[in-house]
Amino acid sequence: MAVKRQARAPVFAALGDETRLALVAKLCGGQPHSISQLTQGTKLSRQAITKHLRVLESVGIVRSVRAGRESRFKFDPTPIGELKEYLDFVSQQWDQALSRLKSFVED
Amino acid sequence: MAVKRQARAPVFAALGDETRLALVAKLCGGQPHSISQLTQGTKLSRQAITKHLRVLESVGIVRSVRAGRESRFKFDPTPIGELKEYLDFVSQQWDQALSRLKSFVED
DNA sequence: ATTTTAAGCAACCTTTGGGTTGCATATTAG
DNA sequence: CTAATATGCAACCCAAAGGTTGCTTAAAAT
Numbered sequence: 001m002a003v004k005r006q007a008r009a010p011v012f013a014a015l016g017d018e019t020r021l022a023l024v025a026k027l028c029g030g031q032p033h034s035i036s037q038l039t040q041g042t043k044l045s046r047q048a049i050t051k052h053l054r055v056l057e058s059v060g061i062v063r064s065v066r067a068g069r070e071s072r073f074k075f076d077p078t079p080i081g082e083l084k085e086y087l088d089f090v091s092q093q094w095d096q097a098l099s100r101l102k103s104f105v106e107d
Numbered sequence: 108m109a110v111k112r113q114a115r116a117p118v119f120a121a122l123g124d125e126t127r128l129a130l131v132a133k134l135c136g137g138q139p140h141s142i143s144q145l146t147q148g149t150k151l152s153r154q155a156i157t158k159h160l161r162v163l164e165s166v167g168i169v170r171s172v173r174a175g176r177e178s179r180f181k182f183d184p185t186p187i188g189e190l191k192e193y194l195d196f197v198s199q200q201w202d203q204a205l206s207r208l209k210s211f212v213e214d
Numbered sequence: 215a216t217t218t219t220a221a222g223c224a225a226c227c228t229t230t231g232g233g234t235t236g237c238a239t240a241t242t243a244g
Numbered sequence: 245c246t247a248a249t250a251t252g253c254a255a256c257c258c259a260a261a262g263g264t265t266g267c268t269t270a271a272a273a274t
Contacts, residue, residue: 009128016116028198028200075201080194093132094182
């Protein structure tokens, strides 16, 4: 099955938060960032940001690598690509339904 | 601003639940369904399904029309189209970052 | 060697989410 | 008219989410 609904929900859920969307926006720019860097400019505590990063990491949107005393987070596009596939599938289902309706009316 | 991050989070959050993804899957097939119909085949109570439908409705993924004693829910593709735009934007940012990195290495 | 700086861990708190049950109300069917 | 069907509303429960603070450990800087 190319498009399985199974296990897509957690990825959507991970993106269902303003703070995490902001983190994704920062990280998809290409440059890895440490937790402290990602906390700067935020009104949240370092630990709050850490929790959000772990949520993103748990669904694969982000990967962390420890480098010395800091852990660097970098973006991974794979899960988001899968979400796009899924949304395309949904849109497609809808479009096909419209076509069927149209051809029915034209009969 | 074509792609605003603002207010996208609630739509992602609405899709961040297996039950709601199943409802979307059923409704994007084109045919409207009543609450009772949508409850059938589920292990949940009618009220639970109702709550999920209201969540989907609150972000515009679904619209309800009262017809007699039943309220029919139908799919609306608009918010999902916007999510696709947003995800495309994120992917694009990432790809551009990769290109920049590549051209830098080639120097 | 000492002091910063970066993180991890854990306890705790408060709000939100997902679900249930019970009861009231409005249509439709007999 | 009466019974059955389809919802709506509200109270209540419990678990999970988002956030904070305090303390510890590990690296880097002086």
